[in-house]
Amino acid sequence: xxxxxxxxxxxxxxxxxxxxxxxxxxxxxxxxxxxxxxxxxxxxxxxxxxxxxxxxxxxxxxxxxxxxxxxxxxxxxxxxxxxxxxxxxxxxxxxxxxxxxxxxxxxxxxxxxxxxxxxxxxxxxxxxxxxxxxxxxxxxxxxxxxxxxxxxxxxxxxxxxxxxxxxxxxxxxxxxxxxxxxxxxxxxxxxxxxxxxxxxxxxxxxxxxxxxxxxxxxxxxxxx
Ligand code: DC
Numbered sequence: 619x620x621x622x623x624x625x626x627x628x629x630x631x632x633x634x635x636x637x638x639x640x641x642x643x644x645x646x647x648x649x650x651x652x653x654x655x656x657x658x659x660x661x662x663x664x665x666x667x668x669x670x671x672x673x674x675x676x677x678x679x680x681x682x683x684x685x686x687x688x689x690x691x692x693x694x695x696x697x698x699x700x701x702x703x704x705x706x707x708x709x710x711x712x713x714x715x716x717x718x719x720x721x722x723x724x725x726x727x728x729x730x731x732x733x734x735x736x737x738x739x740x741x742x743x744x745x746x747x748x749x750x751x752x753x754x755x756x757x758x759x760x761x762x763x764x765x766x767x768x769x770x771x772x773x774x775x776x777x778x779x780x781x782x783x784x785x786x787x788x789x790x791x792x793x794x795x796x797x798x799x800x801x802x803x804x805x806x807x808x809x810x811x812x813x814x815x816x817x818x819x820x821x822x823x824x825x826x827x828x829x830x831x832x833x834x835x836x837x838x839x840x841x842x
Contacts, residue, residue, distance in 0.1 A: 619646075620841045621740040622741070622841050623744070623758060624760075625753070625759070626832075627812070629765075629798050631771070631773050634746075634763055637763070637828050638651070639743075646741075648737075649744075650687070650733060650744040651745060651746075652745065652749065652753070654687075656720040656729065658698050659679060659729075660719045662698060664711065673722040676719060721806065726806050759832075762817045764820070767795055768791065771787060771791040774794065
């Protein structure tokens with residue numbers, strides 16, 4: 619496998635992180651979950667009483683408390699202030715506020731700089747909303763994953779159950795729609811498909827089928 623950058627974008631629960639992790643493991647690439655970075659910042663804002671609309675305060679938090687990833691047998695762990703926040707950043711309190719935090723242009727500028735640094739040597743699989751458009755516009759392979767709201771809510775519902783978080787299905791659907799709306803209509807690098815990204819609708823597809831569709835894209839582009 620060539621030392622390329624693979625950008626995987628798409629809306630909430632479109633399956634990005636699941637397939638990105640599988641591909642990174644297979645190619646022995648660095649996996650970066652950029653959503654986890656915005657989630658960690660939201661967690662920091664909650665624990666340090668910084669308001670979600672306080673752009674300067676949020677930027678200060680990014681500078682003061684570096685976010686780091688560690689590989690472990692249970693998968694990738696996320697740390698801030700030497701604390702493992704992997705579970706905490708998936709709680710509904712964070713999930714429902716993260717779109718507001720991620721909408722600030724100055725917050726995004728800081729995050730994009732950090733993400734570009736992680737990817738500077740290539741050999742990376744990065745997932746998020748703006749990877750193909752803003753973070754890695756020159757990525758060799760760009761994938762844009764989509765799925766129906768109903769299917770994404772079902773996936774999130776199952777994921778939450780596995781983590782012991784009980785949620786109402788209708789509420790989940792509404793929250794996903796709300797996040798889609800904020801993520802796609804914000805002024806600073808909204809969720810949009812890069813012109814050169816390959817769109818895959820994963821509704822009704824298994825994880826294996828999505829992974830294999832991406833393999834095909836990589837092969838077609840001559841990188842495998
Ligand atoms: O993928 P996720 O659900 O963990 O992402 C959490 C939020 O972070 C999502 O609502 C949008 C935002 N996000 C973003 O704006 N840009 C990224 N590159 C990744 C995530």
